[in-house]
Amino acid sequence: DAKTTQPPSMDCAEGRAANLPCNHSTISGNEYVYWYRQIHSQGPQYIIHGLKNNETNEMASLIITEDRKSSTLILPHATLRDTAVYYCIVILNYGGATNKLIFGTGTLLAVQP
Amino acid sequence: DTGVSQDPRHKITKRGQNVTFRCDPISEHNRLYWYRQTLGQGPEFLTYFQNEAQLEKSRLLSDRFSAERPKGSFSTLEIQRTEQGDSAMYLCASVGDANSPLHFGNGTRLTVT
Numbered sequence: 001d002a003k004t005t006q007p008p009s010m011d012c013a014e015g016r017a018a019n020l021p022c023n024h025s026t027i028s029g030n031e032y033v034y035w036y037r038q039i040h041s042q043g044p045q046y047i048i049h050g051l052k053n054n055e056t057n058e059m060a061s062l063i064i065t066e067d068r069k070s071s072t073l074i075l076p077h078a079t080l081r082d083t084a085v086y087y088c089i090v091i092l093n094y095g096g097a098t099n100k101l102i103f104g105t106g107t108l109l110a111v112q113p
Numbered sequence: 114d115t116g117v118s119q120d121p122r123h124k125i126t127k128r129g130q131n132v133t134f135r136c137d138p139i140s141e142h143n144r145l146y147w148y149r150q151t152l153g154q155g156p157e158f159l160t161y162f163q164n165e166a167q168l169e170k171s172r173l174l175s176d177r178f179s180a181e182r183p184k185g186s187f188s189t190l191e192i193q194r195t196e197q198g199d200s201a202m203y204l205c206a207s208v209g210d211a212n213s214p215l216h217f218g219n220g221t222r223l224t225v226t
Contacts, residue, residue, distance in 0.1 A: 034214070043117070043204050043217030044156065087155060100146060100169070101215060103155030 004088045009108040012082075018075040020107050022088030025069040031092050033064060034101070035073045037084040044087065044103075047073065078111045085109075115139075117218035119205050125224045126195055133191045134221045138207030145188050146215065147180055148204040149173065156204050162188060195225045 005023040012018040024033065034049040048055055048062045050071070055062045061074040075082055087106040118137040126132050138145050143164050148156035159178070161169045164185035174180075177195075182188040192199055202222050206215040 041219070043206070043219045044215075045217070046214035049214065085155075100158045100161055101156075102158065105153070105155055 004090055004104055006086075006088055006104060006107045008105065009110065011110050011112055012075075012078045014080060014111050014113050015077055018078040018082065018109055018111070020073040020075075020086050020088075020109060021070065022073070023070045024088070024090045027068050027090050028092070029068075031090050033062065033068075033071050034089045034091060035060070035062065036087045036089065036101070036103075037082075038087070038106070039081075039084040047086075075109075078109075080111050080113060083109060083111045117205055117207050117216050119203075119218040119221050121221055122219065123222050123224075125226065128195060128197060128225055130195055131191065131193045132195060132223060133189050134203055134223075136188045136190070136205030136207075136218060138186070138188070138205070139209070139216055142207035142209040142216075143185065144208045145182055146206040146208075147188070147190050148206065148217075150202040150204060150220070151200075156202075159190075192223075195223075197225045199223060200225045 032049050032051050035047040036044040038044045048057055048060050050062045050064050064071045085106040085108050087103050089101050120135045145162045147159040149159055150156040159171050159174050160180050162182040165182050177193045180190045202220040204217055204220045206217040208215050
């Protein structure tokens with residue numbers, strides 16, 4: 001599975017959009033980009049995933065560049081409850097042999113009031 | 114759907130003692146995963162079950178660690194002769210449909226004194 005690179009920390013003002021970048025320059029054609037987040041003292045929570053196209057759900061939007069070497073997770077209106085560590089994970093076909101996720105150290109997003 | 118349940122939430126033990134953690138996955142989820150997370154790091158994969166079969170074990174899972182899922186439902190993770198380096202959060206996750214995201218519990222925090 002491809003390796004990802006994320007900034008260690010970011011700040012965002014409450015009510016503004018939070019844009020979290022992720023580099024995955026070695027991604028292969030059939031690897032998906034997944035985003036999870038982990039609020040303090042809780043387990044990781046699934047946010048969104050995508051292959052090539054941009055995706056949106058009730059939590060966030062995922063923008064994947066055309067060459068698929070990077071992506072951005074967008075929280076459109078950040079709230080204090082969005083303060084968490086955000087993990088970008090690249091994984092080969094979720095239906096593969098083990099589906100195990102390989103986590104990096106993620107980005108600590110601090111939403112400021 | 115009551116989510117993935119882990120018990121206990123916290124465990125303090127003395128070095129050399131044995132501890133056992135329990136994970137109850139989401140009902141009918143046939144895949145179950147154990148992860149370990151130390152402070153400031155992302156979760157690290159330990160082992161994975163499909164139904165009652167343990168299909169993969171990480172090199173992190175030393176011979177003091179054993180995991181079982183006897184009836185393909187709940188799972189236990191036992192650590193024998195605990196060491197201070199075993200202090201961590203132990204996370205369990207489950208998934209049913211191979212193309213669905215993993216659902217994590219809120220973990221068991223182990224402190225070895």
